[in-house]
Amino acid sequence: MTQENRLALDNCIKCSICVSHCPVAKVTERFAGPKQNGPDLERFRLEEPAAVHPSIGYCSNCKNCDVACPSGVSISAMNAKAKGEYVTLHGAPLRDKILARVEQMGKASRLAPSLVNRLGRIKPLRVLGEAMMGVSSEMTMPTYAKKTFLEMFQPKKITASKDKVLYFQGCYVNYNTPEVGMALAAVLAYHDIELTVEPFNCCGLPLIANGFLDVAREYAQKNVSKLQQYIEQGYRIITTCPSCNLTLRREYQELFDLDTSQFNEQMMDAFEFLNLLDQRGELKVELQELPKRVGYHQPCHLKAAGCGIPSLETLRHIPGLEVRDLDAGCCGLSGSYGFKKEKYPISQEIGQNISRAVQELAVDQVISECGMCQLQVHHVTGAKVYHPIQLLAEAYHLA
């Protein structure tokens, strides 16, 4: 245990604020909650690493506990490590092994994406999947795109590029919503900024959330060494997925003790970058009027990153656009979590806040940065859900 972790452990004053902010603990008795699984049992784990509560699998890794804790305890990191310990000791179901390997699933789907999509919609097959594998037959499956982002993206040489920007696109954009990456590329090109891409490994978050820390660590090491090279050449790294962002910037350091201090400054959300341009007076603000009302859902991992909601800053420039914050907390899906049979009801219960908010605000379109949040918000409300960068591209006539 590192010195920092010891001190963080000592910081807990048992106030239970984390418990009252944990979306899972709010809706189920099956989860012993962030405090018990985290700082409480961490004291026991110093003597006996196996001291993990069996309910640890119910932690969705949403990180609301970290945000709420007034004492700066890295609760979710303790939980993630405990989950890893639990999986090492007790193993994990095949289902989790598959769901965690988002990168491999994406690659496999390349053989015939539309077939995979069709299979995902055949109810009897899904029922079978639930019975045999424990994958909920109710949850909407993400659809795989015909072409990946890396296949679609045509690098464009911009001679007087104002910035050197590398895009960490993440698995979901690459395999499922390449249009998000394409919108970003168009927006940047419109500002004469050259975008560089790389075939990265999955950031590792789905592996971490399922307790496969060893594989995640390998990915992390590979990604870090690649990113390091770009940083040394003066690149900024931008993301459109808040979870990739948080994993690279914080989890690598907290869970794997990797030194990521160098890229903490240089890595940012795409909208943080656009806002930087705005501050320098370089953002083009002649935008098309978009007279519509959309809801906005803030992903938990964006909240945890502590950078506010940079997209709303930028979107303010779009005339006529009315963005209403749903302010409904966690969507409940948390990546692979809500696909698991036993967790699906929990994730739907948490998602109720979203459907209530969408109804109250009477919006039929919602924007959100996280691909999985987009899926869940659509699943619980039926609304059209997409990434804010797509809205911006639309207002630039680039869509």
Next chain:
Amino acid sequence: MAAEKAQVVVIGGGATGTGILRDLALRGISAILVEQGDLAHGTSSRFHGLLHSGARYAVKDKEAARECLEENMILRRIAPNCVENTGGLFVQLPEDNAEYADQWLAACAESGIPTEELDPRELRRNTPVLHHRVTRAFIVPDCAVDGFRVLWSNVNSARRYGARLYTYHSLTGIQQSNGKVTGVELTNQLTGERKYIECEMIINSTGAWGGAVAALAGIELNIIKDKGTLVAYNHRLTNQVVNRLRPPGDGDIFVPHGTITIFGTTSVTVNDAACTKPGHGEVLDLIKIGQEMIPDLENYRLIRAFAGVRPLYQAGNTAGGRSVTRNFALVDHQERDGLQGFISIVGGKFTTFRLMAEKTVDLAAKRLDVTAPCRTAEESLTSPVSEQWLERGKRVFGIPGAKKAADRLGDSFQRVVEEAEKNPDQRKIFCECEVVSLAEIVHVAGDGDSFTLGDIRRKTRMGMGTCQGTFCSYRTLGALSGYSQFAGNHREYLTKFLQKRWKGIRPVLWGQQLREAQLSSAIYCSLFGMERML
């Protein structure tokens, strides 16, 4: 009403007294143990919890060292669930006398204490909190021992052979006629009622109170009362006992105990055996010394401080403190003072309690014409919980909860698990810091020996963790209103319980523990209508 009778009444429910009770019972001598508070009210719960390997005494007192080693091995064997076999380290720093290490090594070898030198680089890897300047390190067979558990195991074992126990009864009079002890007068500390027991013999094993008890028989017994302060850290700093390799002094031992680390101690002569108030100044002094071994010590969170009083026997009347022998003395008052049927056992260490009991009962048996030999070293004190029950326990309490409950409950574990299996509500964890379930609390509340929340705390560890009772005390009370001893004024029970907790928190009120105390006083002042806390 006919008075109750026993051959022997043992006074003092510490390690020594409970050990004596068990030894008497195993030899078939009818016996009653009398304790003024709960078991371990005295020094036996206010100590370091180190089951000495003897290494600490090797240079100065080989006899004591050999006794420790022997008893250490016996206790591991007969009471595995009371002993945590951590192993111990002796570490030397550059400013310590290098020759002492060689002297110490030779002395250990002479006393038969196994030592193994450890490469300081390896030490740094395994125990990174220790100072990197450590020059030499040795492994010895030290362990951590749970005093409270040992005491109850002694009593439970003795009860199986017919022995009786009165807690919350104070010895207030000794009856004698014709130079012979005939009985004792006891006063119930909770009700004030008097009680008389006829007996042939009284064994005075009241530790630091030994002089006061002897005085009831009109006898003078000189015991030096040496207060030592200890502090408890919020987490395990090391997984082994760590001793400083230099002549024994203040602040030179760290003992990991379950979730916490106990560090100490100091040595101050006091007048009163009940003087167990730890001082802020003593705590600061301790930290300062401890930092030589663990440089980050002041940054780790202390959850409380406490103090105990060493009973040091002195035949004559000279020097006090650490230089007095740690060996015990058996005083036969028949020989010394002409009072038949009165024996005092004084001094010693927790580690050697069984041996002290054996010697005492050897004498008692001789006087009572009993020839049965001592069996306390052979017969197991507790039987370990079986794997099968541990598995069942894990299913209801989880891994840490079940393991700890099994250690605490020993033979009763099975019953508690069954209760929790039948009744899922009882699986709820009431003390989250120490992972104590409602089932365990309810079981202890109904065991016939629990009269206060403090008694439940000592048996379960509820209230002993990070929050020091802030959350579990009112939860526990809420669940126990069906028990007559908890059906009265709740505010009073809470106040008594929390005052004891706060006594230990006050000397360490800074940093996170201060925030904890703020939270606690906010809860009790605003929600429970208490006026002030500190």
